Amino acid sequence: MMNENAIEVAILGCGQMGQHILEHLRDCPWVRGITVFDRNADRMESLKQGFAVSTAATLDEVLRNPEIKLVFITASNNAHKELAVAALEAGKAVMCEKPMATTLADATAMVEAAERTNGFLQVGFELRYSRLYTTVKDWIEGDLLGRVLNTQCTYISSAWGKHSSWRVASKTSGGMFGEKLSHYVDLVRWWVGDEVEEVYATCAPNVIPYYEVHDNYHCSYRFKNGAVSQLTFMMGPAATFKGDPLQNAVSQQSGDGHMLRYMICGEKGAAETDVFPRTIKRWEFGDNDWGQTSAWVQNETWDPQYDFAYFHNTHDQARDIVRRVAEGKPPSINPRDALETTRLCFAAELSATEKRPVRLDELK
Numbered sequence: 001m002m003n004e005n006a007i008e009v010a011i012l013g014c015g016q017m018g019q020h021i022l023e024h025l026r027d028c029p030w031v032r033g034i035t036v037f038d039r040n041a042d043r044m045e046s047l048k049q050g051f052a053v054s055t056a057a058t059l060d061e062v063l064r065n066p067e068i069k070l071v072f073i074t075a076s077n078n079a080h081k082e083l084a085v086a087a088l089e090a091g092k093a094v095m096c097e098k099p100m101a102t103t104l105a106d107a108t109a110m111v112e113a114a115e116r117t118n119g120f121l122q123v124g125f126e127l128r129y130s131r132l133y134t135t136v137k138d139w140i141e142g143d144l145l146g147r148v149l150n151t152q153c154t155y156i157s158s159a160w161g162k163h164s165s166w167r168v169a170s171k172t173s174g175g176m177f178g179e180k181l182s183h184y185v186d187l188v189r190w191w192v193g194d195e196v197e198e199v200y201a202t203c204a205p206n207v208i209p210y211y212e213v214h215d216n217y218h219c220s221y222r223f224k225n226g227a228v229s230q231l232t233f234m235m236g237p238a239a240t241f242k243g244d245p246l247q248n249a250v251s252q253q254s255g256d257g258h259m260l261r262y263m264i265c266g267e268k269g270a271a272e273t274d275v276f277p278r279t280i281k282r283w284e285f286g287d288n289d290w291g292q293t294s295a296w297v298q299n300e301t302w303d304p305q306y307d308f309a310y311f312h313n314t315h316d317q318a319r320d321i322v323r324r325v326a327e328g329k330p331p332s333i334n335p336r337d338a339l340e341t342t343r344l345c346f347a348a349e350l351s352a353t354e355k356r357p358v359r360l361d362e363l364k
């Protein structure tokens with residue numbers, strides 16, 4: 001049943017991600033109506049066939065409609081800043097997909113626009129809504145791991161992006177770190193609860209020859225509180241996936257070379273999340289006559305029907321954002337927090353390019 005405070009929303013950019021958002025919001029009790037705008041008019045027409053949505057011929061039509069309170073920006077990365085700043089200045093609340101923008105200056109301008117207009121801006125880091133990772137956050141907040149000291153993430157995937165995709169060109173993508181890895185550094189910042197001081201990223205020559213962006217990294221970063229993190233990423237080795245990476249990905253990519261595993265080590269214990277075997281584990285450290293001990297105390301799994309909730313939980317994120325805007329609540333992720341993840345991504349890219357460690361305060 002529709003909530004009495006339900007609002008109208010718009011989706012700006014209706015490719016793969018925009019259509020996911022549309023699916024998520026179709027029967028959302030907080031949504032009274034959905035308008036879509038894409039610069040590709042044919043795409044909008046085909047959406048009208050499948051969904052009960054209105055279409056806007058221009059961005060201005062969306063921005064001038066006082067009924068529309070919230071816009072989801074799911075256009076390609078190079079359009080985010082222009083759309084977000086225009087929407088905030090028109091008084092709309094904004095949910096913008098990651099990465100915030102293709103440059104740090106543009107991402108900063110978005111946050112400044114939100115602050116100047118006293119507006120709502122939330123960036124799409126949906127892994128903060130995913131049960132696999134909120135479980136780790138709960139363990140940390142419940143002091144089961146102690147202070148987080150050391151994390152390691154290994155991520156191996158198949159290639160995405162056709163030869164002509166905006167994703168593979170540096171200018172339209174903004175770099176692989178923002179486009180693909182921002183989720184995974186954002187999680188670690190969230191778990192550690194501190195800011196990164198210095199990052200060092202190295203890259204080998206690309207496996208995928210037509211990518212302008214890097215397709216691999218070994219990246220280390222050190223937090224101000226002394227914690228360290230490592231992220232190893234390789235794109236290309238896992239078997240080519242022909243489906244939609246947000247749908248049935250866990251089942252279809254399991255055992256074919258895809259890997260996405262974290263080990264999180266604290267002073268009192270450790271945790272491991274492993275997407276493809278669907279496991280989450282916890283260890284508790286102790287001490288006895290023998291010396292330091294580690295006991296394996298938790299080992300959970302989940303049913304494949306809950307993959308969405310455990311992994312890329314864009315569903316709950318989209319609905320939570322609509323509810324927050326309808327109820328006049330602030331974003332669940334502060335835009336300055338999202339900007340720090342963005343700064344870390346650009347620092348990692350700079351480090352890889354200049355082949356040297358980069359301090360985050362070098363990037364203003």
Ligand SMILES: NC(=O)c1ccc[n+]([C@@H]2O[C@H](COP(=O)([O-])OP(=O)(O)OC[C@H]3O[C@@H](n4cnc5c(N)ncnc54)[C@H](O)[C@@H]3O)[C@@H](O)[C@H]2O)c1
Pocket residue numbers: 012013014015016017018037038039040043073074075076077079097098099124126179312
């Ligand atoms: N959170 C996630 O896990 C996740 C997953 C996939 C994509 N994304 C993000 O979602 C965004 C879209 O990705 P996608 O896979 O849907 O790309 P896509 O290429 O399938 O769709 C992008 C759409 O944006 C439209 N567009 C581009 N510029 C526009 C503008 N100025 N105004 C209106 N429409 C415009 C294009 O016509 C296209 O239809 C990207 O920022 C991407 O990083 C996030």
